[in-house]
Amino acid sequence: MSEKVKKRTLISDIASHLGVSIATVSLVLNGKAKQSRISDAVAARVLAYVQEVGYKPNQLAKSLRTGKTHVIGLVVEDIANPFFSTVAALIERQAFERGYRIIYCSTNNDPARARELISMFQERHVDGYLVVPAEGIEEQIAEIMQEKTPLVVFDRYLPELATNYVVVDGAQGTHAAARHLLEQGFSNLAFVTTSSAQTQMQARLDGYRQAMQEHGLPETVKQVAVGQDAETVITDILSFIRDNRQCDAIIFSTNYLSIYGLEAIGRLGLRIPDDLAMVSYDDHDLFRLYTPAITVIAQPVEAIAKNVIDILLEELKNCAGEAPRPVQQVLLPPTLVVRQSSLRQPAGAARKARKQEAAS
Amino acid sequence: MSEKVKKRTLISDIASHLGVSIATVSLVLNGKAKQSRISDAVAARVLAYVQEVGYKPNQLAKSLRTGKTHVIGLVVEDIANPFFSTVAALIERQAFERGYRIIYCSTNNDPARARELISMFQERHVDGYLVVPAEGIEEQIAEIMQEKTPLVVFDRYLPELATNYVVVDGAQGTHAAARHLLEQGFSNLAFVTTSSAQTQMQARLDGYRQAMQEHGLPETVKQVAVGQDAETVITDILSFIRDNRQCDAIIFSTNYLSIYGLEAIGRLGLRIPDDLAMVSYDDHDLFRLYTPAITVIAQPVEAIAKNVIDILLEELKNCAGEAPRPVQQVLLPPTLVVRQSSLRQPAGAARKARKQEAAS
DNA sequence: TTGAAAGCGCTAACAC
């Protein structure tokens, strides 16, 4: 009376059905038929039957035996952030094409969570790690390196550790944005960033500071505390803008701060760029389509994904060779995408410029 | 001369170091010390030593033995789409808290890719599946069901298959949007959707059709072919709008079509809502902050994530019991979030309304 | 050419 649950086919089922040994089936399945001089006829029979019954080798058993899982652990800050989800999607695609799968998790910049995630990846024996490191996880990263598991860190790096990394030159990006604003005639630039000590945030701040110093201009910096709720951040930025009306332009150090900033500017009833010019980090549909369109320091997401995965796969290949691989550290240039939000121009010109962009 | 690679600690190392048996260590580690009447002293010694050397059981071996991986396979359409990345982030968090990990992949609505992904999840013996089904993967889904592996489908469902699912009432959403537009005095509504036959798209279209029929109004529907590049879609929508100037409002069936639509409307130099009102599916920073703010039919992302994971975990728990679990099919209501893009109002009022929303 | 068999690291009967 009991439902017969269809049992999963095993390699032994294949072997016994075909009257050959398990080893033969395994060899054929792993493309080692030729080198083991298994007859073409047998190989063909095996392949045909495997196809017929839809046999899928148990990767758990395979991994346990071979020590390879063909899984890459991807740790990002927040998969719901368009920057990370875009990079993740690109990484996923490239990894998939080369036979690797991704397990991903978001840390939300919580070091405890990051540690848990890395620990879980270790337990599952991922073949390699791709990590956007939260602060305070140096120890876990060091452990991965000591195990000699391939690792590439990106978006930011850990100064104390000589890991492979792929980051974007934030100092250059902010510096270019500041220069652009000054060229446009804005003279009092503010910089809104987070209180984080992460390298990418520090670099972006440094670019601003350097530009201000070069021009002998005062620095007006707002560091928003991390981990607060949206409303708090918005009112925080709003107060900052209101208290610094001498500023005629703001650079935001990351996409979500800009989004909160747009809210704050809207509530204050200020017009962009006439009352306040702005530049954001990271491109985003919102910035492209907003009226006025927002000038951004765009990070090269494709290049980030490509470099990250290339370096990791290279290490994965070399793993057996145990060659003393030099550490790969890549610094990619960002691109300043100038739109209306940072242009000093006569009223009405904005609309015309918009049309031009559309026509191009 | 060779670098001594620190060997991973094994359960046998723990046992021999402590002078107890492997079984004792295993039992303690799995919280079965009490029921196996292992002395508290021994249990404490084991735990202390495990802690000290940072022993991490090999989950591959454990899974191979127990048949449980504590991994959930999540298949979405596109992780870079904010709707999916938001739901994924929420699902991930809840799953993590309950001891499950996520492997995710994007199908990009390609059935071949979806099949590959599901096949890969089968090989890796995920404990359960969460799937946004691409068209044409009924067979793979049926296979999962036959294996009796827990499965929840979401965002859309497969009409031929009696799976658990969690979807949003798209007909109701579009119907409400249409009624709202008509109440505002717009009288000629267009609907822009994809050529996809997926249930959620059909439901959204049905809601529009029904509303039009109820009011004896003509239907003006544009079905954009799926899988085209951005520029083609934009010009396609642009032509549609230009050829249908009698329409004074458009409802877009999904977030990315709206984004393309905003581009097209911008290029045509039309003002929203005066020249053309609009409503989009899915909420998004862009829609909230755009000027004018865009009215949306918001999907309840938290509720989707919660229902999806609750149903799956329930099944996971029942798995051993093999109780004849009834299929869970959940239909969640969307919410119409009215903003300026759909309001018929005197010029200048929009700005005021904006401030009101901010104040609330 | 093919088959037998020894593990990969862990769990959980079942002895003692």
Next chain:
DNA sequence: GTGTTAGCGCTTTCAA
């Protein structure tokens, strides 16, 4: 209370 041991499903060496 604790130890022994038979697998989970697969790969791969070595013998036939």
